[in-house]
Amino acid sequence: MPEAAIDLTSVKKTYKGQIHALREVCVRVERGEIFGLLGPNGSGKSTLVKILLTVVKPTLAQGTMLGRPIGDKASLARVGYLPEQHRLPPYLTARQAVEFSGSLSGVSRVDRRRRADELLETVGLRDWKDRRVSGFSKGMRQRAGLAAALVNDPQLVFLDEPTDGVDPVGRKEIRDLLVKMRSEGRTVFLNSHLLSEAEQVCDRVAILLQGRIVTQGHLNDLLQLKGRYVLQVRWSGSIMELPGCETPRVVDQADPLLAHYIIPSSEPQGAQAAIDFARARGGVIESLTAERQRLEDLFMRAVTDPISGEALPPGAAP
Amino acid sequence: MRAFTAILIDIYRELSSKRLFWLSLGLSTVVVAAFAMVGINEKGMTIFGILLEIPFVNSTVLEPGEFYKLVFYALGVRFWLAWLACLLALVASAGLFPELVSSGTVETLLSKPILRYQLYLSKFVGGLLFTALQITMFCLASFVVIGVRGDAWEPGVFLAIPLVTLLYSYLFAISALIGTVTRSGIAALLLTVLIWGFLFSLNLSEMLVNSFRIAQIEEIAAIDRLVATQREKDVAVDTSDLTLEREEAVSTLATLSKAHQILFITKSILPKTEETAQLLQRWTVHAANLEAAAADDEDETQSKRSRRRGDGNFGTTRARERDVTAAIERDQHGRSLWWVVGTSLAFEAAVLAWGCRVFSRRDF
Numbered sequence: 260m261p262e263a264a265i266d267l268t269s270v271k272k273t274y275k276g277q278i279h280a281l282r283e284v285c286v287r288v289e290r291g292e293i294f295g296l297l298g299p300n301g302s303g304k305s306t307l308v309k310i311l312l313t314v315v316k317p318t319l320a321q322g323t324m325l326g327r328p329i330g331d332k333a334s335l336a337r338v339g340y341l342p343e344q345h346r347l348p349p350y351l352t353a354r355q356a357v358e359f360s361g362s363l364s365g366v367s368r369v370d371r372r373r374r375a376d377e378l379l380e381t382v383g384l385r386d387w388k389d390r391r392v393s394g395f396s397k398g399m400r401q402r403a404g405l406a407a408a409l410v411n412d413p414q415l416v417f418l419d420e421p422t423d424g425v426d427p428v429g430r431k432e433i434r435d436l437l438v439k440m441r442s443e444g445r446t447v448f449l450n451s452h453l454l455s456e457a458e459q460v461c462d463r464v465a466i467l468l469q470g471r472i473v474t475q476g477h478l479n480d481l482l483q484l485k486g487r488y489v490l491q492v493r494w495s496g497s498i499m500e501l502p503g504c505e506t507p508r509v510v511d512q513a514d515p516l517l518a519h520y521i522i523p524s525s526e527p528q529g530a531q532a533a534i535d536f537a538r539a540r541g542g543v544i545e546s547l548t549a550e551r552q553r554l555e556d557l558f559m560r561a562v563t564d565p566i567s568g569e570a571l572p573p574g575a576a577p
Numbered sequence: 578m579r580a581f582t583a584i585l586i587d588i589y590r591e592l593s594s595k596r597l598f599w600l601s602l603g604l605s606t607v608v609v610a611a612f613a614m615v616g617i618n619e620k621g622m623t624i625f626g627i628l629l630e631i632p633f634v635n636s637t638v639l640e641p642g643e644f645y646k647l648v649f650y651a652l653g654v655r656f657w658l659a660w661l662a663c664l665l666a667l668v669a670s671a672g673l674f675p676e677l678v679s680s681g682t683v684e685t686l687l688s689k690p691i692l693r694y695q696l697y698l699s700k701f702v703g704g705l706l707f708t709a710l711q712i713t714m715f716c717l718a719s720f721v722v723i724g725v726r727g728d729a730w731e732p733g734v735f736l737a738i739p740l741v742t743l744l745y746s747y748l749f750a751i752s753a754l755i756g757t758v759t760r761s762g763i764a765a766l767l768l769t770v771l772i773w774g775f776l777f778s779l780n781l782s783e784m785l786v787n788s789f790r791i792a793q794i795e796e797i798a799a800i801d802r803l804v805a806t807q808r809e810k811d812v813a814v815d816t817s818d819l820t821l822e823r824e825e826a827v828s829t830l831a832t833l834s835k836a837h838q839i840l841f842i843t844k845s846i847l848p849k850t851e852e853t854a855q856l857l858q859r860w861t862v863h864a865a866n867l868e869a870a871a872a873d874d875e876d877e878t879q880s881k882r883s884r885r886r887g888d889g890n891f892g893t894t895r896a897r898e899r900d901v902t903a904a905i906e907r908d909q910h911g912r913s914l915w916w917v918v919g920t921s922l923a924f925e926a927a928v929l930a931w932g933c934r935v936f937s938r939r940d941f
Contacts, residue, residue: 313688335689342684344681346680348591351587360689362580363580364690
């Protein structure tokens with residue numbers, strides 16, 4: 260098995276001996292993939308990233324990052340990081356901020372100059388590079404921060420809510436940039452609340468809840484497992500229940516005889532009995548659509564208590 | 578080294594982006610300009626061309642070069658550098674460490690391949706070098722003024738750079754620690770100034786109690802001398818009054834010695850801001866051959882104090898003021914460089930170590 264970018268076998272963080280922010284977290288991030296760490300507020304996502312980046316001291320951290328033990332400072336020279344709500348020094352220009360970041364990572368003067376120019380152009384700040392960041396909008400600061408995170412040509416990039424405050428065009432550009440990074444062989448570790456965005460770019464995801472990983476794997480596999488079909492049937496009289504389907508719904512009140520049925524099956528055979536049943540009783544099949552589960556559904560299912568059916572409370576568990 | 582240089586440049590950019598930096602520089606320029614506007618001639622002292630006829634302050638008594646050096650020490654160093662410039666530097670740098678540990682900044686810095694204590698110390702050294710740069714500019718300008726106006730090119734003025742930087746470093750280490758713990762620039766500044774005030778008061782108390790203590794020693798010696806003289810003249814002379822005075826002096830000395838011991842021990846473990854600044858008087862004034870002038874100045878001050886109290890020097894009646902003053906000076910000058918600077922640096926190192934520990938162990 261090739262060496263993973265991040266291979267955590269056990270990470271724990273307990274604050275003041277009572278608050279368990281992370282419990283036995285076990286995560287594997289392959290090289291060259293975009294990995295999404297998802298979870299509600301206070302679930303421990305940022306704490307995990309901060310432990311990997313030596314910002315937070317772990318109670319226990321077993322595992323490796325880029326082949327080195329967790330906490331190894333030297334390995335951070337090959338890592339880029341854009342923290343959530345990061346603050347670039349307001350007295351610096353965009354170029355100075357990027358170069359400063361490069362200097363701290365040990366990048367030579369020539370390289371950081373060149374990289375700063377390239378990256379600021381990539382993130383769309385070419386015409387703003389010699390302006391102070393204090394005059395930047397939130398989105399522009401986010402772009403400058405992204406350039407600063409990449410100045411050391413990192414193998415592994417941690418991005419905490421990278422599209423936060425960025426307009427839709429900017430978000431698309433950042434998503435494209437993430438894909439470009441992956442194509443360049445970099446590993447991207449993405450912390451995001453925006454599930455739709457994570458769904459668009461992530462290869463693999465993990466969902467963290469109350470300091471535990473509740474599910475992780477390839478996004479396609481996770482979503483495929485819970486696929487479903489949507490069947491639309493037009494009835495001439497009253498709407499009928501169909502075998503193997505959830506309770507029918509009328510989506511459009513102006514068209515009360517058009518019923519929507521959810522067939523919880525990822526295989527087409529699961530829909531055949533319902534179709535046959537409907538046709539035998541005069542129903543007209545208007546459409547049958549295979550619907551892949553959305554990440555949001557997966558997420559909500561993961562954070563819902565299976566017994567009570569209510570969302571589990573966010574935050575670290577005592 | 579690359580990271581250290583980057584942090585230095587960053588500190589320069591940060592501090593120079595503040596108005597206070599330019600205010601401080603402007604005030605430095607004003608002080609130097611005022612310094613240049615002061616002159617001395619055969620008739621007296623001139624300020625902005627206005628002649629002030631002050632007794633013993635004219636070029637026949639004091640050479641222009643020596644006069645300028647004295648003004649540099651009294652105005653430039655003791656008043657400006659050791660107090661106001663230090664205070665301005667503290668105000669300007671109070672936000673450095675709270676900014677370092679602020680959310681959104683510290684995460685980026687700690688995620689770099691730099692050890693935490695290196696980051697902390699680099700920031701500290703950077704802040705210090707920046708202040709040293711300002712002091713250097715002031716000393717350089719003063720050097721030129723003394724040279725041009727007083728025709729005395731005195732390199733001794735540059736001793737102010739390490740000494741005032743050293744003095745500032747004690748306070749900056751405290752400010753850095755408080756800023757790191759509280760994450761507040763205002764708290765760092767106010768508490769540091771408060772501690773500075775405490776150090777000043779402690780120094781003043783110790784100096785006063787010590788002066789009284791030494792004066793009592795001199796008093797006892799003076800009584801002993803008097804008794805001996807009287808007995809030489811007449812062996813059967815009644816010296817009971819003097820014996821009573823001596824016993825009182827011994828009793829007072831015991832109380833003062835105890836009080837002084839407590840103050841001295843407390844002072845020994847704390848930074849000696851005042852005495853560090855006074856080192857410049859020991860060295861610069863000596864280098865400028867101004868010891869006599871400074872001593873005269875001190876004598877006059879002592880005399881004024883004595884007159885104010887309306888008794889002998891520091892509560893004595895038998896001891897000669899000159900002897901008491903000389904003994905106090907001997908005691909002050911007998912305090913070694915190690916005691917003044919070494920113990921202060923040891924305190925500073927302890928505060929820095931504490932700051933590094935706090936910064937290194939904290940989760941952000």
